[in-house]
Amino acid sequence: MTAAGTTGAAKERNEAELIARVLGGEKDLFHELIRPYERMLYLTAFSIVKNETDAEECAQDAVVNAYRNLAKFRGDAKFSTWLVTIVVNEARQKLRKAKRAREESLDEPIESEEGEYTPAQLTDWREIPSEALERKELRETLQKAVAGLPDIYRQVFTLRDLQEMNVADTAAALGVNENIVKVRLHRARMMLQKSLAPYLTKTTAPERKGFWGRMPWS
Amino acid sequence: MELSCKHVWAHISEYIDQSVPAEVRADIERHLEHCEVCSAVLDSTRNILVLTADDRTFELPVGFSARLHERLAKELGSEEEGAKQ
Numbered sequence: 001m002t003a004a005g006t007t008g009a010a011k012e013r014n015e016a017e018l019i020a021r022v023l024g025g026e027k028d029l030f031h032e033l034i035r036p037y038e039r040m041l042y043l044t045a046f047s048i049v050k051n052e053t054d055a056e057e058c059a060q061d062a063v064v065n066a067y068r069n070l071a072k073f074r075g076d077a078k079f080s081t082w083l084v085t086i087v088v089n090e091a092r093q094k095l096r097k098a099k100r101a102r103e104e105s106l107d108e109p110i111e112s113e114e115g116e117y118t119p120a121q122l123t124d125w126r127e128i129p130s131e132a133l134e135r136k137e138l139r140e141t142l143q144k145a146v147a148g149l150p151d152i153y154r155q156v157f158t159l160r161d162l163q164e165m166n167v168a169d170t171a172a173a174l175g176v177n178e179n180i181v182k183v184r185l186h187r188a189r190m191m192l193q194k195s196l197a198p199y200l201t202k203t204t205a206p207e208r209k210g211f212w213g214r215m216p217w218s
Numbered sequence: 219m220e221l222s223c224k225h226v227w228a229h230i231s232e233y234i235d236q237s238v239p240a241e242v243r244a245d246i247e248r249h250l251e252h253c254e255v256c257s258a259v260l261d262s263t264r265n266i267l268v269l270t271a272d273d274r275t276f277e278l279p280v281g282f283s284a285r286l287h288e289r290l291a292k293e294l295g296s297e298e299e300g301a302k303q
Contacts, residue, residue, distance in 0.1 A: 027294050031287055038286060042278050052279050059282075060289045067293060119227055123254045125261040133274045142266075142275050162271055186231035189263055192270065197262040 015079045023071060030067050037080060040163050041087050044173075047158035048091035049098075050147065058094055062087035077172070084159065084173040117190040120197040128200060141203075145195050149188050156181055157188035221249045226256045230263060 018033045034041075038059070045058035066073075066086050073082055132138050146154060159170040160181065171178045226249050232238045233246055250257050269275060 030294070031290060034286075034290075038283055039273075039278060041286075042282060043276055046276075056279060056282060056285070060286055063286060063290055064293045067290065117227075118224075119230070119259045119263070121255050122258040122262060125258040125265065127261070128265055128269060130268065130272055133269060133272050138269075139275050142270050146270060146276075161267055162276065164271070182232070182237075189231050189234075189267065190227070192266055193259065193263045196266050197259075200262075200266070 012078065016075060019070060019073065019079065022067075027067075030070070033079070034063055034066070034083070037083055040080065040084065043158055043162055044084055044087050045091045047155045048088065048151070049094055054094055054098075055091070058087060058090040062090045065090065078169065081165075081169045081172055084165070084169070088173050088175075117187050118194070119190055120194045122197060122201060125197070126201070137203075141196070141199065145192055148195065149191055153184050153188035153191065156184040157192075160185050161189070221245050223249075223253060223256055226250070226253070227259065230260060233260070234264060234267070 015033065018029050022030045022033065041059040041062055042055055045062070046052070046055035049055050049058060062083065066083055069086075073079065128138075146157065149157060155174060156170060159165045159173060160167070165173070167178050167181050171181045174181070226246055229238050229242060229246060233243065238246065250260065
């Protein structure tokens with residue numbers, strides 16, 4: 001945690017310097033500034049617009065927008081959070097336009113505090129090693145399960161678990177409070193466990209037990 | 219305090235994030251020692267999170283990065299032309 005914190009602080013100093021230099025006229029350095037965030041931009045947009053072409057366009061628009069508005073960036077937020085907020089807005093705008101074009105009302109589901117989110121109840125779990133991801137079928141199964149989450153859960157899940165953003169930054173980027181982030185993340189994880197665990201138990205024969213890959217929550 | 223399975227499930231996400239209060243954490247761990255269902259729920263959830271978060275699961279479209287920087291280069295260039303006029 002301490003090591004990650006130090007690295008984070010060093011990264012922020014480095015970014016602050018890059019930003020100052022871009023604003024000072026070395027604008028090509030903006031390419032370097034955004035390079036670490038390409039995946040984050042795409043996945044965030046994809047979690048909202050749900051198709052590759054639109055997600056890519058949103059990511060590009062967000063980068064151009066971030067460049068045009070760089071002078072407005074205040075050092076009190078992290079650059080990454082600021083960038084995510086921009087791409088969230090781009091994606092939401094695109095979604096709204098698409099909805100208007102279809103003349104449909106696709107309101108967000110009403111979020112109730114009720115409702116049990118019960119997991120799939122197994123009595124044993126045999127570890128599926130990350131090497132199993134070499135199989136396309138497994139990757140597609142996971143993609144489908146994430147795509148099948150209700151929008152508001154998928155968005156939180158994408159920022160928190162796929163991009164390892166913390167609760168506060170996720171809340172800021174999505175414009176919700178931290179408690180909502182925690183509730184939605186919990187439900188997303190339970191829904192994924194429920195939809196995936198029984199299937200994975202049946203279809204994946206683990207090669208060896210006890211393998212632990214990197215842990216996104218640590 | 220002896221927790222029910224439902225109570226443990228309600229805290230699974232926070233437990234994974236290590237954000238449950240210490241006393242609840244201790245109760246959950248006591249429960250996990252003897253409950254194979256909750257242990258399997260926890261292990262499967264963690265495993266699924268590791269798999270979904272793996273970079274191989276959600277890949278960027280081929281050429282994404284190149285097209286992004288191309289677009290940015292255009293933006294940077296057009297600004298320069300604008301300034302010259």
